[in-house]
Amino acid sequence: MAIKGKTIVVVGGGSGIGKAIAVKSAAAGADVIISSRNVAKLEAAVTELRAGSALPLDMTDAGSLASWADALPDVDHLVISASSAAHGRFSDLPEDSLRGMFDAKFFGPYATAKAALNKLNKNGSITLFSGVLSRRPGLNCSGLGAVNGAIEALTRGLALELGPDLRVNCLSPGMVRSEAYAGMERETREAMYEATGESLPIGRVGDVEEVAEAALFLMENTYTTGIVLDVDGGHMIRQYAKR
Numbered sequence: 415m416a417i418k419g420k421t422i423v424v425v426g427g428g429s430g431i432g433k434a435i436a437v438k439s440a441a442a443g444a445d446v447i448i449s450s451r452n453v454a455k456l457e458a459a460v461t462e463l464r465a466g467s468a469l470p471l472d473m474t475d476a477g478s479l480a481s482w483a484d485a486l487p488d489v490d491h492l493v494i495s496a497s498s499a500a501h502g503r504f505s506d507l508p509e510d511s512l513r514g515m516f517d518a519k520f521f522g523p524y525a526t527a528k529a530a531l532n533k534l535n536k537n538g539s540i541t542l543f544s545g546v547l548s549r550r551p552g553l554n555c556s557g558l559g560a561v562n563g564a565i566e567a568l569t570r571g572l573a574l575e576l577g578p579d580l581r582v583n584c585l586s587p588g589m590v591r592s593e594a595y596a597g598m599e600r601e602t603r604e605a606m607y608e609a610t611g612e613s614l615p616i617g618r619v620g621d622v623e624e625v626a627e628a629a630l631f632l633m634e635n636t637y638t639t640g641i642v643l644d645v646d647g648g649h650m651i652r653q654y655a656k657r
């Protein structure tokens with residue numbers, strides 16, 4: 415099913431993978447609404463899309479969710495790429511940081527999908543986001559891996575419960591260059607990209623556009639539901655030792 419003329423909401427569409435999904439969807443002729451907290455960032459992204467509109471949302475705030483859902487038109491596809499992450503050793507990471515991460519990356523998308531449910535058109539879809547750490551853990555990332563695993567389990571449960579009216583899938587990116595790493599020093603960030611890229615069969619980390627292509631597939635393919643789609647440069651079979 416082509417997305418031309420469809421209404422697509424991308425929560426997290428102000429930056430990174432979400433913005434790339436919004437750009438590709440708008441270019442394919444969809445009506446795109448992007449949502450996240452920072453209004454200035456959203457407005458700048460809308461200018462980049464050259465189409466579409468912004469509808470601010472904080473997924474962790476019940477009042478914000480209620481007014482966001484009220485303002486939504488009927489929607490064909492809901493994509494939720496918004497999240498935040500916390501890293502730290504099991505022995506050191508404060509439990510509050512992990513609870514905050516579950517609030518932002520699990521309960522946020524959970525509540526957002528629920529709030530939008532009555533606005534979702536039959537034959538539409540929901541796309542959630544996890545990440546490679548659920549099944550291929552990294553040091554100091556056990557908490558983030560657990561959140562990703564929870565999202566993947568939620569995806570399968572919702573696909574069963576909301577079908578046949580709606581399809582529900584999960585996209586699991588590997589490391590891609592995005593604003594998610596903007597807080598790191600440039601040199602440290604590039605070294606991380608380099609080291610991760612070397613361990614992957616593809617030999618490099620990814621770009622947001624490569625993940626966005628997969629998101630469009632999940633919206634368009636009418637026989638795909640309940641899956642976790644890995645777009646990760648082969649991260650699941652990565653070699654930690656240098657080649």
Ligand SMILES: NC(=O)c1ccc[n+]([C@@H]2O[C@H](COP(=O)([O-])OP(=O)(O)OC[C@H]3O[C@@H](n4cnc5c(N)ncnc54)[C@H](OP(=O)(O)O)[C@@H]3O)[C@@H](O)[C@H]2O)c1
Nearest residue numbers: 429430431450451452472473496497543545589590592594
């Ligand atoms: N990039 C990677 O290497 C990578 C790897 C594995 C998995 N992933 C997953 O892929 C997804 C997208 O990642 P990304 O790289 O595109 O991240 P990103 O560039 O940091 O974008 C995340 C977006 O989420 C929004 N956001 C955060 N908290 C929010 C909240 N409470 N309510 C509404 N919006 C909120 C942020 O905007 P505001 O600050 O304006 O709200 C931002 O636009 C995430 O689920 C991430 O965990 C990414």
